[in-house]
Amino acid sequence: EAGVVQSPRYKIIEKKQPVAFWCNPISGHNTLYWYLQNLGQGPELLIRYENEEAVDDSQLPKDRFSAERLKGVDSTLKIQPAELGDSAVYLCASSGRTVAYNEQFFGPGTRLTVL
């Protein structure tokens, strides 16, 4: 079974530029998460989708961040414009209704560097 796929794996941009990250969850997983991991900290939830609906986006900085999951499968997270403080690892995870104890399955992340 293929795992969670993310691209790109690494991205370097200059501040004020836009950037987008893509995630393909495990087949059949209806729940998709985007996490932000700053250096030296644990991952923090940005947004959670149930199918195509964003059911928790309370931690998403909506002035510059946006996300979509149009067909309830793949998802894209966008930052526009990027700031220096956005340099971090962006993780995508997914889970399914039959998964026990809310276990989440992670992709390898996208490491963003904003110069």
Added chain:
Amino acid sequence: ILNVEQSPQSLHVQEGDSTNFTCSFPSSNFYALHWYRWETAKSPEALFVMTLNGDEKKKGRISATLNTKEGYSYLYIKGSQPEDSATYLCAFNPSNDYKLSFGAGTTVTVRA
């Protein structure tokens, strides 16, 4: 935001030695405690889901214990090997929902 702490932040282990490290979490409510291993350039890999006080789980040379009353879990690596080098994350789930609170991780480096 729940306070989940992992200690130490990093450790260096000689190949063949055993080691252990801690994840502390609030003991007031408990549903599950997840351990992940995150190797460089790879996806975080689920190691264990701890659900009951006193749980002990084992996977090869890695094992974990859980004390929900005092709010901690230990992860043990017996006879460390270079391939055990990774960051080990714990994630606390106080109730049966999707919200996981992660620790900052313990980075283990095994020296040959």
